[in-house]
Structure formats: structure tokens, C-alpha cells
Amino acid sequence: MDKILIVDDEISICSSLTFALEDRFDVQAVTDAGQAMQLARQEIFHLCLLDLKIGQVNGIDVLEQMKAIQPEMVVIMMTAYASISSSVEAIKKGAYTYLTKPLHMEAMLSVIEQALAYQRLNRQLEYLSSELAEKYTDKGIIGNSPPMKVVFSKIEKLKDLDTSVLVVGESGTGKELVARALHFSGQRRKHRFVALNCAAIPENLLESELFGHRKGAFSGANADKPGKFEYANQGTLFLDEIGDMPLGLQAKLLRVLQQKEVTPLGANRPIPLDVRVIAATNQDLNESVRQGTFRQDLYYRLNVVTVSMPALRTMREDLPLLFRHFLKSFQKPGEPVRKLSEEAAQGLMHYDYPGNIRELGNILEGACIMAEGEMIQWHDLPEEVRKTTRIPDKTDNNGEMGKDVFSSLVGMTLEEIERKVIEATLVSHEGHRQKTAEVLGISERGLRNKINRYALGTSDPVSR
Template sequence: MDQNCDKAEANLLNLLIVDDERTIREGCRDVAQGIGYSTYIADNAEHAFRVLDTTSIDVLLLDLRLPGVGGLEVLKEVKRRRPETVVVVMTGYASVQSAVQAMKQGAYDYVTKPFNLEELRLILDRVLGHLQLSTENRILRQQVKSKEGFGAIVGRSPEMEKLYRIISKAAHSSHPVLILGESGTGKELVARSIHYSGGSREKPFVAIDCGSLVPTLIESELFGYVKGAFTGANKNKDGLLQAADGGTIFLDEIGELPIDLQAKLLRALQEKEIRPVGGTKAVPIDVRVLAATNRDLEQAVAQGSFRRDLFFRLNVLSLRIPPLRQRKQDIPLLAGHFLERLTRSTGVRRNISDDALKLMLGYDWPGNIRELENCIERSCAFTSGPTIHVSDLPTTIQNWRDQVEPVAEKAVPRRGIMPIAEMEKQAILGAIDLLHGDKLEAARLLGIGKTTLYRKLKEYGALQ
């Protein structure tokens, strides 16, 4: 941590020193003020309670051996009045035994007399870091209870605020919108926000995942079919484009649509009519098209796997959803949102420890919000108490530091700038290595098409 930043943060915190020895009080005050705490002193329990009654104390440095009311009684009363106060006890008699008793009653840490001032400084630095994380967590949990973002989308980072402005403009337009983003970033949620924020909110919203449909069924799903069009077609069936008439159709993973169906979709959008499979009559439609992809469609156009004219037809308006690693300040807010949702469905309220949250903030989340949601659900299933700890998180996240730190030390030179092509190579080969050779999963998590991945591996001479 930057020392100036630490001092600025500590200046917002009040620390009370309770000890009957003047030299101890003054020494502790000098150390605390050097860090940046606003300090108060008391020489007995009664004096301490008067300070606590008139001042919001964040940290209490408490001697266990006080005249009159003892330190353990003071600790118990402080935790009853102000459970959020961080208490560090000082003990010079009965040593560890009394300190352990204090810890059981809610003390954060202890220091044994006689102690040196550097030891005290390290403890107070640790307290500062603990309070900073606790404060951020508390504030973000409070934000969950108020406005979380835009519609059903959760996030308050600058990147998301920019996205909300684009969504708002798109919602009041009737043009097609191309939604770009890695897998798991919430592209369908953005599409729904566009639809339900616009003038057609009372009309149908129909979503179709082009990547999950069997290629031979996509045409009949989109355009419908007439009775007798093929074996099993015992009656007429409206297609999804017709079902969305007057509203919005959302074509997720549009890049996976076969090239021949791309031509038929383009014709339907241009002519505003469809022809069901096996039919001879055109059916007029009035739909707004929202499409989404995690692929680079411009590259697909260049490679001939996506029609240029369809790309231009869909790309009238476009927006890109930032990956979770570029909006990490939203992670506590999202985690709180998922915990609240689980509370409503299970009746069990849980929270996340500061250490677990810190680890989650450091992780890069290649699966984005979908991975975070899965992490919260799994952690809630595995935890035995009301708080999710580091040990409850998926092993992928627990082992993250051990995996990336050696790679980072090797990949980033001490001097100079690494070329983007080399960074891309390290990312691709590193992902495949971490996934034990699973190239398809690597391509999915990296947000690139499998064709692109194999082409890159061929360039690197790593295709086996």
C-alpha cells in the first residue's frame, strides 16, 4: 500500500488508547498518529466509557489490567455497545491465556507487554487494512439495497454507466442493435433491458440461441413451417420471427448461424416478410432485431464465414459489454445481488468475509458474471455457516495466485514493453496449459472462435 494513501485513509478513523500507564499511552499515541489515526486517550474504564459515549471510535487499544473495572469487562461492554469496533488488547500478565480469553470475547488481536513500537505499528497497519475492506464491503452491501444499475443489470462502474447511456439511446430507437461481449457478460440481459425500456415493452420479446440449435432445425425454428413440409410436420407452426411480430427478436450467438440461413435472415429483414418452410405464401412481419455475439464478426466477414451485407444490416447500432475484469469494482455489488437472490429462494442469509472478497477482487473471472454467479451459488452450498470464507470458494479461485504469479514473472520483462502479439501468444498458450490441453474450453474462456484459436496455434507452431 502507498503510505500517503494509508495515512489519508487512517485520518478518517478514530483510535482510543486505554491504559493506566502514561508512558504506554504516549508511546501508543505517537505510533498511531504517525500512521494517521485520530487518537484519544483514557487512563481507566470510566474515562474510556465517557469517550465512547461522545465519539465514534473505530479502533480500541485496550490494556487488560486496569484499575477498577478490568479490561475484559470493558471489552465485553464495548462489544455490546459497538460490535463493529476493532479491539486490540495489551496484556502483560497471565500473557497468552488472558489474550486468548479476550479473543474469544471478540478482540481482533493482542500484543504482549513489553512490546516494541514497531510491533505495535504493524498491528495497527493490519487493523487499517481490515477496516478499509470492511468499510468497502459494508458500503457496497448498502448499495445493493438501493439502485444497483440499469433495470435488471447490476453495476455502477464508469464502464457500466457509459453502457447504460447507450442502452437508453438504443431503447428509443427501432434500428437493429449488435451487442458485443465475451461469454457470460450478460448479453441477453442487455437485450431485454433495451426491449423493456422502449416503446414496445408490452410486445413480445423472443430469444433464440443460434449456437445451441441443431443446424437442420434452425430454419424451421426461425421461419416456421407448414403442414406436410417434412416428416413429422403434422400441423402448421409459426416461427420465432412471426411469434415476435410487433416486438423484438433476440438472436444470441448470431455468428454461429450457417451461411445459407444468413442469406434468408437478411432477406426477411429487408423485405419484412418470411416464407415458412414448405410454404408458398409470404407472411409479413414487423420485428426489431437485436443480435449478440462473442466472436469478432469483422474478422468472420474477412474470412467469408459471415455475410458482409448481413453484418452491415445488424450493425446499425452497436454496443460492447465490458468483461468483469474491467469492472472489478462491481464485483461486491454483483456478489451481494446474488446473495440476496439466494436468500429470497432459500430463506438463509449469508455474507462474504473480507478475505474472500479480497481474493475475488483479484481474480480475473474469465467466465465473467456467469462464473461469479456460479461461484456464489457453489460457495453457499459448501459453507457450513452464515459467512463465506476463502476455503468455501471454488478451488480454481483459491489456486489462482499460485498459477498466475509464476506466469506473470516469466511473461513480463523488467524493462521494455511486450508486443501485443507476444501477450496474445502467452494468453492463448497459457490458457491451454492451465486447462490441460482443452482447446475448445480455452477458446470459449478467451472469447475467441475455435477457428481463430487453431489458426493462431498453427502460426505458433503449436498445433498437434
């Protein structure tokens, strides 16, 4: 039940308002401004009916203090002495509206309901904005490998700039996630993020989609339609698969980017633009420029900074993190998170993922559907994975080193994985630090530091 605070120095008004509202709301009434401040510090109120004069105290001063204590509280001012100046001042100080005494109960109830609905809408919008920001910042991009750390570093440097960015990488590597992270973690996050797949729209419609049109511009244009540039104004426009854009349209796009204005089809006046453009492609645009299928000047305009998304097969150390992320995301309400059997984990660790992270997500979603129990078995994985992947024998890598390696990886932190790898390599080389360091690709000093850090072994391994 919504809580309402009534602040008026007349006891009769407090009593009558309490009587009128107490069936619908949780109501408290006070006749003193100091009491009102004390209550505001102790309890959360959704709405306050506040008199403009409370004894010798100015209600607008109380309004300012109330909003400082509880910024989300909706305040409706009441007075028997309405004036334009006091009304404007109250609204400027944060009041929702202004009611004149004597109060008409039905009209007042209508205003209260509208104010509370407005408050609920604001809360919902703030919640959705925070959810979007959390979802599309780089925190939502999974990875701790060196290539992903480079991506995170570039996002952090570029998020608050208006620099054009070209995101490159194979299909399924998460290029749009990078674009969304740049937008929703940056200074334009309060405005629109608009995505357009240049390869998914027929050539004869793509120009209208980008630049918009006016009624009558061509056959079938029965109404004005804003283009993606106009719709994304103040925000970010993400042009996916930019390498598939026709040459003729590339010239028009270049002009829009240079002039920072767009003229819809059939219009005479250009529309000024303040849009950040992020483009993405899975093609080699340098090669496309050499072949004459992509304009060199447009390539330079878009490619101020490049963010390269690595293929999944080049960052296998991130696979355990991705397994855990996807399995948790596919968890059904009331059921435990599915786990990978040792064979299934080994197979997925050695699969090449031509479709990258998107393919991994599809594989695990299908496996969760096919699995009969909590554990995902090797036979629950798609046939394509099972046909093209060899499961390493448990006795590979000198017997002991290969035992249960994948089952121990899944669910562990990277530090825990590093500790197990170093420990297993030391065991397999009978504690020989020089050979162990050579196999691990680190210096003996670095190995010694890690041995001390992880407290490996109770006896001092040999160094020869």
C-alpha cells in the same frame, strides 16, 4: 371477500339483490346516484351492479364517473328497458356486460363470478408485466463503473427505436440482459420478447425454427408451425450467437430483414413483419467477414449500433455491488444474507473470471451451499478460484494501507470506498498532496476538492 356496490332507485330491488348476494360478498346498496359517487370515493369496490335509470339520472353518466374514480371496478349494467343502442353505449363507456330485468339470480351470479375472475386475471397480468418490466430494464443490470455507464446510456437512447442492435462481449457478460432491457423498457414491451440461440439448434432445424413451416413441407411436418419471426411479430427477436449461423441461412435471414416479410417453408404467401431484431455474439464478426464465414451485408444490416459488454475483470470496482446482489439473491427464507470473510473477499476481488458475471454468480451460489455458517470462508470457494488466485498480504501497499481493505469495501457505497482510498493514500504518503494526487491519477486541485468534500483529517495536510 369481494365488495359489491348495488345502485338502483327501487328499494325492493336493492333489498332482494343484497339478500341474494350477502352470503358470498360484502354488499352495500344505495338508491341515489350521489350516494353511490360518495361511496366510490371512500371505499374500494370490486364490482358494481348499476341501474340504467336512477330516478332522473342517466346510469351511463354514473358509469363514466365510477370508472373515472375507480378504473379497475367491474360495472354490470341493469335495466328493464333493454335496447341495442343503450347496450352498445354502455359497453363503449366501460361496462363489463348488460343484464335485463327481471333478473334471474343463478344467471346473474354466474355473470358476477365471471366478471370477478376477469378482473383478477387482469390484475395478475398487470402485476406480471410490471414485474417483467422491472426485472429486465437496465435497473436490473448491476454496475456503476464507466464501461457500464456507457451501456446504460446506450440502452436509454435505443430503447424506443426500431434500430437493429448488435450486442458484443465475452460469454457470461450479460448480453441477453441488455436485449431484454431494450425490449422491456421500450415501446415494444407490451408485445413478445423471443430469444433464439443460433448455436444451440442443429443446422437442419434452424431454418424451420426461424421462419416456420406449413403442414407437409417436409417429412415429419405434421402440422403448421409458426417460426420465431412470426411469433415475435410486433415485438423483439433476440438472435444469440449469431456468429454461429450457417452461411446459407444467413442469406435467407438477410432477405427477411430487407423485405420485412417471411415465407414459412411450404407456404406460398409471405407474412408481413414488424419485428425489432437484436443480435449478440462473442465472436469478432469483422474477422469472420474477412475469413468468409459471415456475410458482410448481413453484418452491416445487424450492426447499425453496437453495444459492447465489458469483461468483469475490466470493471473490478463493480465487484462489491455484484457480491451484495448475488448474496442477497441466494438468501434462503428465514436466514440472514451470507457475508464474505476478509480472505474470501480478497480472493474474489483478485480472481480473473474467465466466465464473467455468470461465473461469479455460480461461484457465490456454490459458496452459499458449502458455507456452514453465515460467513463464507476462503475454503468455501471453488478449487479453481483458490488455485489461480493469490490473496494479497495485509501488509502490502506500505502496511497500513492494505489492512482490512476488502472487508471494508464489501457493503459500502462507491463514495464511501473513494473516501477510504483517498484517506489511506494520504496517510501512506504522510499527507503529501502532490504525491497522493500522482498515485491516485488526479490533479492536486481535484484532490483538494475531494478532501474538502469528505472532510478528511482535522489538520491541513502538507502540499509540497
